[in-house]
Amino acid sequence: MAHDLRPNIRPDAWRGAVGWEERDGAVRSWRLLPDLLDRAFAPDLITNARQSVGVRLDVDTDAESIALGGDLLLDIPRDARIDVLVDGELHRRIDLVAGAFVFDVSLPAGTHRVQAWLPQVGETWIRSVQLSGPATPRAAAPTRWTTYGSSISQCNAASGPSETWPALVARALDWDLTCLGFGGQCHLDPVSTRTIATVPADIISLCLGINVMGNASMSPRAFAPQVAGLIDQVRAAHPSAPIAVITPIVAPGLEHSPNAVGMTLDGVREAIIEVVSGTDDDLLHLIDGPSILGFDEAHLLSDGVHPDAAGYRLMGERLTAALQQLRA
Structure with missing residues (x-):
């Protein structure tokens, strides 16, 4: 039957x-x-x-x-x-x-x-x-995890859907994954923020900045306040969940070259660091993107921005270790 x-x-x-x-x-x-x-x-x-x-x-x-x-x-x-x-x-x-x-x-x-x-x-x-x-x-895993990001969280170039970096982390840690990786569309949209706030979660990761840099969708004046607002709204909805904010991985051609509104990728990271370090929240954590995929691994970027399949596997390994500590 x-x-x-x-x-x-x-x-x-x-x-x-x-x-x-x-x-x-x-x-x-x-x-x-x-x-x-x-x-x-x-x-x-x-x-x-x-x-x-x-x-x-x-x-x-x-x-x-x-x-x-x-x-x-x-x-x-x-x-x-x-x-x-x-x-x-x-x-x-x-x-x-x-x-x-x-x-x-x-x-x-x-x-x-x-x-x-x-x-x-x-x-x-x-x-x-x-x-x-x-x-x-299967019952929901003990840890419900929502991750938000760009195409680097969607992972089009991964070998398969179970080998995106979020899938690899979820499989390694037995976490219940909700992946809000939106290729080209991680612009801190209110509809995304409200979705993150609504989905039940025990841990949340926010991989921010690369789409804002690449599309020049926010100026230096607007970006940091929007990051702070996203974090504050997510915290209000999930008062006891660790939140990890991940800065962009390396993209050699974007690091120091200003976009149309004067932002550089290095400047994007500095803005995120300033917001996180200035937020009084013991459950808010910063993960340095270049420590997850850095200049020594730039050969794993298929186009200078997006990792290839091997790059996503490396990201999965390193982010498994980094995120696991937040639920220890």
């Missing part, structure tokens, strides 16, 4: 989505609160919020196979994959192209934890999810 695990039928079997939308027999995830979308006024942010970064099926089952079908929308050609994990290890990676997809994966005998991580690129509509046997949804 096949068991239907579509998100609209068994939302308790899915992790990482902020909301779901059903249309014409298919379901897609949202990574911003759907009832706030009309307050975003940022079409590219809304587009990105429909991408299923960090969204995954997570169940215990003795089923012999899992079958999944749907549609993948890709705005430009990119590598898109679904990762099926068994007991935390990659069992099968399925390469996808734009359009409809259907696959059936055999599972090892016995009862196992089975996860299906949806692509971190493109927009995934789920039409069918079936297990050949019953499944028990």
